[in-house]
Amino acid sequence: MTATDAASDRQLAAPVPPFATRVSAIGGSPIRSILAVTARPEIINFAGGLPAPELFDTEGIAAAFDDVLTHDARRALQYATTEGEPALREALAERTTARGLPTDADDVLVTTGSQQALSLLATALLEPGDTVLVESPCYLAALQAFGFAGARVIGVPCDDDGIDPAALDALVAEHRPKLLYTVPTFQNPTGRTLPAGRRAAVAEVAGRRGVWIVEDDPYGELRFEGERVPWIATYEGARDRTVLLGSFSKVMAPGLRLGWLRAPKELRRACAVAKQAADLHTPTVTQLAAARYLATCDLDAHVAEVAAVYGARRDAMLAGLPGALPEGSTWSRPEGGMFLWARLPDGHDATALLSRAVTHEVAYVPGAPFYAVTPDPATLRLCFVTQTEPEIGEGLRRLARALRPSEA
Missing domain, CATH: 3.40.640.10 (Type I PLP-dependent aspartate aminotransferase-like (Major domain))
Structure with a gap:
């Protein structure tokens, strides 16, 4: 095949069909993207929904x-x-x-x-x-x-x-x-x-x-x-x-x-x-x-042990939140599970503040992606089960430096 023939073939080649519209319309998980950014071991990560691996049987x-x-x-x-x-x-x-x-x-x-x-x-x-x-x-x-x-x-x-x-x-x-x-x-x-x-x-x-x-x-x-x-x-x-x-x-x-x-x-x-x-x-x-x-094995007994540890970690997060979030913030007090939901005062944007938090080596998930239509930009999710109680305390101190810089 001559160079002219090859050039002619390239000109005749049609592009491949496009991806389905839903792929671009829906996109990937913002949480997965955050986890990729915050995978460095020095970051205390409240963003993921990850069970504590040291508690696996x-x-x-x-x-x-x-x-x-x-x-x-x-x-x-x-x-x-x-x-x-x-x-x-x-x-x-x-x-x-x-x-x-x-x-x-x-x-x-x-x-x-x-x-x-x-x-x-x-x-x-x-x-x-x-x-x-x-x-x-x-x-x-x-x-x-x-x-x-x-x-x-x-x-x-x-x-x-x-x-x-x-x-x-x-x-x-x-x-x-x-x-x-x-x-x-x-x-x-x-x-x-x-x-x-x-x-x-x-x-x-x-x-x-x-x-x-x-x-x-x-x-x-x-x-x-x-x-x-x-x-x-x-x-x-x-x-x-x-x-x-x-x-x-x-x-x-x-x-x-x-x-x-x-x-x-x-x-x-x-x-x-x-x-x-x-x-x-x-x-x-x-x-x-x-x-x-x-x-x-006794799965119920294992779950009871895990829940007791998670409960103590929830308490550690609840104890540290008043000093970590800006004055006027509110948050949930779950009786179980893995997550705590917080809302910063009006005017705060949790998505915009995330990059500042990461520079202080702590991460959370902004609340906006969890809404079907109209998001509340001031909300955020914190996972309290993956880190130990001392790590939670340190993570909240870092979060305070990111979200309450005037007091740092």
């Missing part, structure tokens, strides 16, 4: 994997059913039933992390242009999942106790949404918990208006104080229209990537079909190891 998990690979390797390394390994589904059903929601193994679909459950539900339920209601503010990755499905996402007004049922009722009547997504217990990002009375009211609205409820519960077992509140799925009016999501990420280890959903039969089957197209099934060896762990 590494010995118990390693023993479970070893047992499975020693005695059941052929099965563990083979393909499995899309719905999940029977032993794990049975164990999950027993744990769910013991917490007040009668459940059979056939009610459960194992997912590759509960984040996959959100994607499966979006695939099974949503057409482009459908309306989804979420809490305001809302778990960021849920906004991404619904956005990728082409949904119109609307935030429901919330106060310190969570969703306002009257506002929810009005929005459902006006917009006719397909579903309501909620994290009612130790919510991400605010840490708040929806009281029992409001849960009953939310269930009543869903039953009367005809709405699916997606109840996400990754943090509910991490309670430090107070009494457990029953799942929305247990309330009259919600039982036939609520999908309950669970995860081992916060109570066992996130690297296992094990979650599950409990849903009415037809919706669960639709999610299984969507999962077949996504990944066929969640890794067999991980499912069997988790089932073996549940059979041989």
Whole structure:
């Protein structure tokens, strides 16, 4: 081929087709971007939602994997059913039933992390242009999942106790949404918990208006104080229209990537079909190891130990916040979970202030990305579980130098 021929071929070559519009419209996670910037070990990072790695039961998990690979390797390394390994589904059903929601193994679909459950539900339920209601503010990755499905996402007004049922009722009547997504217990990002009375009211609205409820519960077992509140799925009016999501990420280890959903039969089957197209099934060896762990170890006792440590770390953060945030700031006092939500005085922009915080070797997540529509720029999320109590104290002193420079 001559140089002239090559030049002619280049002139005739057409550009490749563009990416889907949703890729540029939705974008990546701001939290992931912040974690990439703040990965330096000298930075005390309140930005991530990372469980404390020193509290993982590494010995118990390693023993479970070893047992499975020693005695059941052929099965563990083979393909499995899309719905999940029977032993794990049975164990999950027993744990769910013991917490007040009668459940059979056939009610459960194992997912590759509960984040996959959100994607499966979006695939099974949503057409482009459908309306989804979420809490305001809302778990960021849920906004991404619904956005990728082409949904119109609307935030429901919330106060310190969570969703306002009257506002929810009005929005459902006006917009006719397909579903309501909620994290009612130790919510991400605010840490708040929806009281029992409001849960009953939310269930009543869903039953009367005809709405699916997606109840996400990754943090509910991490309670430090107070009494457990029953799942929305247990309330009259919600039982036939609520999908309950669970995860081992916060109570066992996130690297296992094990979650599950409990849903009415037809919706669960639709999610299984969507999962077949996504990944066929969640890794067999991980499912069997988790089932073996549940059979041989006391997960509840382990979670109680983790919650006690997390509670002390929450207290350390609460004790240091008055001196760390500008005067006039407010913040939540969660009874469990991993996050604390703060609001700086009017006129402060948490996003703009983040770069100053990083120069002082401390990081947080600005609150703005957690809003479906109109963000509150003065808000921010702090994770209190990843660092030790002394590290939390030092991190808050650094935060004070960044946010209260006139007092430094």
